[in-house]
Each structure stands twice: as structure tokens, then as C-alpha cells.
Amino acid sequence: MGWFKRNREGITTSTKEKKETPEGLWHKCPRCKTVITSEDHKSNIYVCDRCSYHDRIGAEEYFQFLFDEGKYTEFDKTLKSGDPLKFEDTKKYTERIKQTVKKTGLNDAIRTAHGTIDGHDIVIAAMDFAFIGGSMGSVVGEKIARAIDQAIQKKCAFMIISKSGGARMMEAGISLMQLAKTSGKLTQLADNKLPYISYLTDPTTGGVTASFAMLGDINIAEPEALIGFAGPRVVKETIGRDLPDGFQTAEFVLEHGFLDYIADRREVREQIALSLKLFAN
Known part of the structure; x- marks a missing residue:
């Protein structure tokens, strides 16, 4: 078995000289399994260059590629959720808020900012799924309302980037009140003849879909993108029928008239800029 014996000296590599590859240098597409560098994936706005799979991203990433030169002014950064209903398991909710703030660096499930897209003023409210599934509580409703006030004051367009599992159950009825609150504020925006662009990403479900989205x-x-109110299982059990292929995908929703168009993330900035130009004219 001489194949497994080394006859020459000096070909052994010391383990002390080996270097481990740092984590996070590579990205593997969840769908087609293509592996590229994380830097290339970031420069492609987190879209697979091979199969166009769109990874979920947060509010900061949307702000960086939508606003001109990634520059913006953020509003109401310090607003945080309280515990208005004083449930028996209140400690669990307040503790979860604290842990999520520490983990994500966010104070709630939405960020609001003002900037420009191709020179056109716009206020954007971007939801973040990393914060308790992007759930809509009192802070989300309040920040959207204040962002709309900013848009009215600045006489500019307003956009919401939706990414949410729906209403925040821990705030119960107070969460559901945000549906009416945000819808009412959007009416004020319309009364001032200012455009509202709704940008739906994966997932947009529950009370968010039932209101401003x-x-x-x-x-x-x-x-x-997954877009719907109740989940497919609930819908199937309610109607007692099998659901069609692609049910609640963006393509299915577009086919049935609830969307104006579907946009690749790498092209959406130019399309939004064109819309703002048309509205301005």
C-alpha cells in the first residue's frame, strides 16, 4: 500500500499555517443553488443573476438603492412599541420587543425617510420583516401617518414598501385600528392631489393587504412575491376547493387585476422615477 506513504520530505503543510475562509464571503441562491460572492450579490441588489430570485431585504437596503446616491433624512427613529393592553403575558411581549430591538437594531417594523429619486422629492415608508415578521402595530400606523403629513407638508409623492405578515396580534384591536388610520391619512394625501405608490414585496399579507397596500x-x-389576505390553507378550508397553481403570487394577483405591473428590483427605480415624472407633469 505504498500509495499512501510519503517518500519525500517537506510536503506536509502545518495546520498552524492554514487559514479559515471568513463567513459571509459567499452567497448561495436558495432556488438555483448558484454560488457567487456576497459583494456581487449585493451589487446586484440581492437578486440572483442566473434565475432572478429576489432575496428578502430590509428597509435600509431599499433606501440605499432607491434614493439618489443613497442619501435620505429619516423621521421618527425613536418611536417604540409600548404595551397598551396589559395582557397577562405582557412580560413576554415587552421582552420580545427588547430582544428584537437588540437583534435587529430597529425600533419597530417600519422606517420612514425623505429623499429624492431622479431629482423628484419623495417620502418613503419601508417595512422590515426582520422585526416580528413586519407586523403592523400602533407604531407602524403612527409612523405612516406622520410620514404622510411630511409628504403633504413637502408637497411631494409618498410610497410605502410593504413587507408584512399582517396585524400584530399582541396589540389586538389597537393594531386593527391602524387599518382605518392609515387609510384615512391616505385620503388626506389624495385630497392634496399628491401621488401614492404602493410597492408590494414578499410577503404582503393580512391587515396590511387589507388596507394601505x-x-x-x-x-x-x-x-x-406572496400577496394575499388569509393564507392559502385558510382560503382552501373556507371555500372547500383546491386552489389554482401560483395562487397568491404577484403574477396571479396581476392577472386578476389587483396590480398595475410587476418590476424586477434592478429596474424598479427607473420605473418609479418615470412615474414621478409623469405625475409631476
């Missing part, structure tokens, strides 16, 4: 002057979605 579907009220845009233009409704845009990312490819294959």
Missing part, C-alpha cells in the same frame, strides 16, 4: 395610485410588486 392595495390603495396605491400605482400598485407595483416584485416577482413571485
